[in-house]
Every structure is written in structure tokens, then in C-alpha cells.
Amino acid sequence: MNRRLVLKALGLSAGLAATGHAFAMGQAAGAAETKAGSVAGGPFTLPPLPYAYDALEPYMDATTMHLHHDKHHQAYVNNLNAAVAGHPELAGKTVEQLISDLNALPDTVRTAIRNNGGGHYNHSFWWPTLGKGGSAPKGELAKAIDAKFGSLSAMQDKLSSAAMSVFGSGWAWLVRQPDGTLAIETTPNQDSTLTMGYKPALGVDVWEHAYYLKYQNRRAEYVKAFFQVVNWDYVSEQFAQKA
Ligand code: MN3
Numbered sequence: 001m002n003r004r005l006v007l008k009a010l011g012l013s014a015g016l017a018a019t020g021h022a023f024a025m026g027q028a029a030g031a032a033e034t035k036a037g038s039v040a041g042g043p044f045t046l047p048p049l050p051y052a053y054d055a056l057e058p059y060m061d062a063t064t065m066h067l068h069h070d071k072h073h074q075a076y077v078n079n080l081n082a083a084v085a086g087h088p089e090l091a092g093k094t095v096e097q098l099i100s101d102l103n104a105l106p107d108t109v110r111t112a113i114r115n116n117g118g119g120h121y122n123h124s125f126w127w128p129t130l131g132k133g134g135s136a137p138k139g140e141l142a143k144a145i146d147a148k149f150g151s152l153s154a155m156q157d158k159l160s161s162a163a164m165s166v167f168g169s170g171w172a173w174l175v176r177q178p179d180g181t182l183a184i185e186t187t188p189n190q191d192s193t194l195t196m197g198y199k200p201a202l203g204v205d206v207w208e209h210a211y212y213l214k215y216q217n218r219r220a221e222y223v224k225a226f227f228q229v230v231n232w233d234y235v236s237e238q239f240a241q242k243a
Pocket of ligand 1 (some may be wrong): 068123205207209210
């Protein structure tokens, strides 16, 4: 599967997130490639990691990547499929649609979809933002960062502080606000910024499952390492396409 197809399966390439049809095609493509070990059935599938498990060494180790992607992300997918089982009106929606309007969900599955739909979306968003690809933001993203924060390093300082401020499990985010400007946000657990009405531009997963094997309690070292593996080319491209 080449990178373009991977992105398509994620439903994250240009315009796909806005069209349920294209995303459904992506889901079908993913379903055809369901790996041994994943639970069969259900509309949501684990997207393949878009690079080798050791591609982010030494900043993120291959063992952590295997557990994080193959076990943790897979569990969110499985639990999301379980939550929508018996709800055909939900099973036909994209994960973005499900988590963007939690109030529209039945009481019986709202929490399960908030947690596991959020986990599926956040991780599907996250994997391709990592990798080797450019050393700094470009184009519209670079301009937006300079306009809001003054410099890339100032933005990184603020995002790092936000990541350190998360108590327990959660995420720190660089988001696009409805007026197009950037902001820093945090979300607890697997809550998505989509629920707040903000599109994520970059995220830092500060669940211990993302770093504990390599960094133990040293979250600050992990956050610093995260900035060594951001795929700025991809992140910049996504930001420009979603303008
Ligand atoms: Mn995670």
C-alpha cells in the first residue's frame, strides 16, 4: 500500500474527511486488508502504520510503536465496532461524524464512542504526522505559526508546556480555530478537538502507553523527542488543504 492509499484509508487526505462517501471507500479498502489478529466485523478498521515500526528510532522505539499501534489503537477500533454494533444508523457514519456531535448519540453508547471513537480518530490522525519529512513547517502553516506565536520555537515551547500540564492521560494539540488562526489546547483521555469544534493540526499523545517503556516517568524527554520526529512536510500539506 503506498502512502497515498494509506492516507485514503485513513480518510485524512484532502477533502476526504468532509465526504462520507470517500471515507467509506477507504474503510472498505482497509477492511480488505484486515490483518490476522484484528477482530473481524464492524465498519472501522485499523489503518496500517505508514512507515516501518523502527522508523522513528531512537526517539520512539519499535516495541512501543508495535504496542501502541497494534494493541492500543486496535483496541479502540474493536471497542468502537462493538459500540456501533446493533446501531446501523451509527455504523454508516464516519468516525469524524460520530465524535463531532456526541449529543446526537444514544445515551447507551455515547461514552463508549467518545472514548473509543476519539481514540481511533486521534491515533489515525497522529501516525502520519510522524516520520521523516522536513525540518520545519512550510507555507500556510509556517505563516499561521509565526502570526500566532512569533516563531516555531515559541509554538513548540507552548505545546510542550501544554503536554506537561495534562494530568493523567490525554493529548496536547495545535488546533485550527474556526477563524483560521491557531491555538493550543489539551484534551483529557481520548477526547477529540473535533468535539470542541477545532480541527487538529498537530498533536502530542501523552498517554503513558506512548512513552513509558522508553522514557518511564520522564514525560519531558519524550515530548522533546516527539519534536524530532514530526513530519512537517505532511503536517504543512494537511493544514494547507484544510484551509
Ligand atoms: Mn496513544
